[in-house]
Amino acid sequence: MKSLVINCLCAAVIISFASCDRSEGISERPKEIVATGERLALFQEIMADFPESKNVKNAKPELFDGATRKEILVKNESDVYVTFISEGASLANTFGWYSYPAGSKPTSSSQIQMNILFPHVSERVLRQGDRLRLGESKIPANTVVGFFLIIDGWERGEIHYDRQTFYTNFELNPNNEQQHVLFKHKELGDIVLSFEDVLTSSSSDKDYNDIIFTVTDNTNESEVTNFDITGVKEY
Numbered sequence: 001m002k003s004l005v006i007n008c009l010c011a012a013v014i015i016s017f018a019s020c021d022r023s024e025g026i027s028e029r030p031k032e033i034v035a036t037g038e039r040l041a042l043f044q045e046i047m048a049d050f051p052e053s054k055n056v057k058n059a060k061p062e063l064f065d066g067a068t069r070k071e072i073l074v075k076n077e078s079d080v081y082v083t084f085i086s087e088g089a090s091l092a093n094t095f096g097w098y099s100y101p102a103g104s105k106p107t108s109s110s111q112i113q114m115n116i117l118f119p120h121v122s123e124r125v126l127r128q129g130d131r132l133r134l135g136e137s138k139i140p141a142n143t144v145v146g147f148f149l150i151i152d153g154w155e156r157g158e159i160h161y162d163r164q165t166f167y168t169n170f171e172l173n174p175n176n177e178q179q180h181v182l183f184k185h186k187e188l189g190d191i192v193l194s195f196e197d198v199l200t201s202s203s204s205d206k207d208y209n210d211i212i213f214t215v216t217d218n219t220n221e222s223e224v225t226n227f228d229i230t231g232v233k234e235y
Contacts, residue, residue: 026157030121036083036129038221041189043085044126049235050194050209054087056181057206061172063181069231070182071168072145072191073102078217078226080134080145082117083190084126089197089210093121094153097134102142109165109172112146120154121211131219147180149195149211166195175201181208183233189223190214191232 050056057064073078082097086187096116098106106112117132118125139145151164166179173179180195194212217226 026119026159028154028157029125030038030118030132032132033126034131035127037127038129039084039188040128042185046185046212047086047190047209047212050088050207050212052209053205053207055206056196056208057200060181063183064178067231068233069229070170070178070180072182073228074139074142074143074145074174074217074226075228076226077138077141080139081112081131081219082119082134082214083129083214083216084118084191085128085192085210085212085214087121087123087211088207089121091152091197091210092154093195093197093211094119094150094159095121095211095213096148096150098146098148099143100146102144105144106169106172109167112148112172114148114161114166115212116159119159119188120165121149145215147193149179149197152225157223161234166197168193169180174199177201183235184229185214186234188214189221191224191227191229 062068094116095118096114098112098114100106146168148165148167150159150161153159153163166173168180170176170178177200179200180193182191182193185192192214193211194208196204196206196208197210200206217224
């Protein structure tokens with residue numbers, strides 16, 4: 001798998017592409033996707049937990065509690081995989097990941113190396129069960145893996161990095177807004193991650209179903225064992 005590194009003009013941040021090279025441009029559907037077709041019935045159940053226009057802050061307030069873990073902490077060196085469940089957005093959003101040593105939170109987005117996973121999160125482009133591995137090697141122990149959403153980032157074959165971006169390190173978001181929720185699914189054994197793509201302090205419906213993914217450390221449908229899930233809610 002090739003990587004392309006580009007300096008972002010709007011900030012001192014490195015952008016990495018796992019699915020394209022300069023000659024080909026950016027692929028809307030990454031070549032590295034594994035179309036698993038797995039556990040689709042369970043994925044439908046997860047989608048049902050995030051109905052359109054239902055306020056998740058009211059329905060699941062514990063996911064916003066200060067004592068609830070809202071990040072992926074890799075405690076043992078491990079592969080990390082992300083699987084697409086659904087997209088309920090009207091915007092052409094871009095999704096990716098970053099990482100940093102536990103205990104060394106970024107205080108600015110300029111400190112983040114942004115790795116693009118899905119340039120265009122769309123049910124027209126992606127299929128339920130599509131899976132990607134993060135990076136070209138295992139994630140080191142004691143590493144926090146974060147995720148970001150560039151709002152309406154995909155347009156006519158390009159990613160616009162200057163558009164509003166929400167991070168799972170929500171201290172980097174406007175007004176410190178928590179634009180994602182994270183919990184462990186008791187039947188899947190994976191971590192479920194979903195985003196709200198409109199700032200929740202504005203006109204957002206707060207349904208957190210604009211993108212829904214799962215995150216895991218294995219490909220055999222087993223419980224995650226290499227993540228520290230202390231404080232992660234389970235449903």
